[in-house]
Amino acid sequence: xxxxxxxxxxxxxxxxxxxxxxxxxxxxxxxxxxxxxxxxxxxxxxxxxxxxxxxxxxxxxxxxxxxxxxxxxxxxxxxxxxxxxxxxxxxxxxxxxxxxxxxxxxxxxxxxxxxxxxxxxxxxxxxxxxxxxxxxxxxxxxxxxxxxxxxxxxxxxxxxxxxxxxxxxxxxxxxxxxxxxxxxxxxxxxxxx
Amino acid sequence: xxxxxxxxxxxxxxxxxxxxxxxxxxxxxxxxxxxxxxxxxxxxxxxxxxxxxxxxxxxxxxxxxxxxxxxxxxxxxxxxxxxxxxxxxxxxxxxxxxxxxxxxxxxxxxxxxxxxxxxxxxxxxxxxxxxxxxxxxxxxxxxxxxxxxxxxxxxxxxxxxxxxxxxxxxxxxxxxxxxxxxxxxxxxxxx
Numbered sequence: 001x002x003x004x005x006x007x008x009x010x011x012x013x014x015x016x017x018x019x020x021x022x023x024x025x026x027x028x029x030x031x032x033x034x035x036x037x038x039x040x041x042x043x044x045x046x047x048x049x050x051x052x053x054x055x056x057x058x059x060x061x062x063x064x065x066x067x068x069x070x071x072x073x074x075x076x077x078x079x080x081x082x083x084x085x086x087x088x089x090x091x092x093x094x095x096x097x098x099x100x101x102x103x104x105x106x107x108x109x110x111x112x113x114x115x116x117x118x119x120x121x122x123x124x125x126x127x128x129x130x131x132x133x134x135x136x137x138x139x140x141x142x143x144x145x146x147x148x149x150x151x152x153x154x155x156x157x158x159x160x161x162x163x164x165x166x167x168x169x170x171x172x173x174x175x176x177x178x179x180x181x182x183x184x185x186x187x188x189x190x191x192x193x
Numbered sequence: 194x195x196x197x198x199x200x201x202x203x204x205x206x207x208x209x210x211x212x213x214x215x216x217x218x219x220x221x222x223x224x225x226x227x228x229x230x231x232x233x234x235x236x237x238x239x240x241x242x243x244x245x246x247x248x249x250x251x252x253x254x255x256x257x258x259x260x261x262x263x264x265x266x267x268x269x270x271x272x273x274x275x276x277x278x279x280x281x282x283x284x285x286x287x288x289x290x291x292x293x294x295x296x297x298x299x300x301x302x303x304x305x306x307x308x309x310x311x312x313x314x315x316x317x318x319x320x321x322x323x324x325x326x327x328x329x330x331x332x333x334x335x336x337x338x339x340x341x342x343x344x345x346x347x348x349x350x351x352x353x354x355x356x357x358x359x360x361x362x363x364x365x366x367x368x369x370x371x372x373x374x375x376x377x378x379x380x381x382x383x384x
Contacts, residue, residue: 044225159238
């Protein structure tokens, strides 16, 4: 009896432990490439704002709804830069700007995703561009999770932004006529796996 | 003798004033002129798209504080970076680009803050409908471009339109937004 009781207790404890682990395990969200883009903005001759984007972005979000904590990692194919001016895109891929041959990817990695009351807080991480890694903090301007009617899955995502100095990453060509400050706007949506 | 002189003076004055009213013409630089739209995607992330083909000119008269802008956008050149979405946006659900390929803005009321353009009001024609819009300047500047060796004027303008006013209603019933923010980068080269 005593052994049987003990086994039952162990069994119950194991079941309980498994349930607790399942509840606490962060869900993984794979990036939806059709709703994930990195947009950039920089000033041209102090006059107008030139905009472009990177079309090829991959990555994942891990997010634990209970604790509101998670991590984000994205990889940007630098050759996928698109400004709407093909000749400019060629220049941007060159060694003066993105150096896409030597550095085909740029990365943003953060273990500091924190969501409170449906609002994502500052996202601290590291941004790597042209092989140079520096700390970068993204500010969330939107964050939400929804049950997507078409995908029949939960989708979480939002808008994040940050400002970098491209000279910090070794790109100084065209200064000051082409701005040093580059505003990054990251629209990201992840589909729950 | 007096009469022809006066008439000549009057004619000269008329010619001078009409010349002044014509102002300076600037041709749109298509590599630094883009209309970017922003649409919220189910209140989660913000989708941006742009139009890659556009044409137009701007006349500015700084003395008279007036101007005229005409910009035509090719709706078939819509570019979000997502091919299937571009196809849907060009379809009858949105721009109906096959039948209504051009979107046109004619701005004829310029307001100035000092010698800088502060806002441009005019008419936006899309899907065969013409309605008033006002573009607010977030910044405006003129500079001498060392590559072109010409004066270039331009800046950043923005407005928010309700697309349903032009009859573009797709998705309003399942949560796609009516209000679309337009961010307009413009630079134009002195002719």
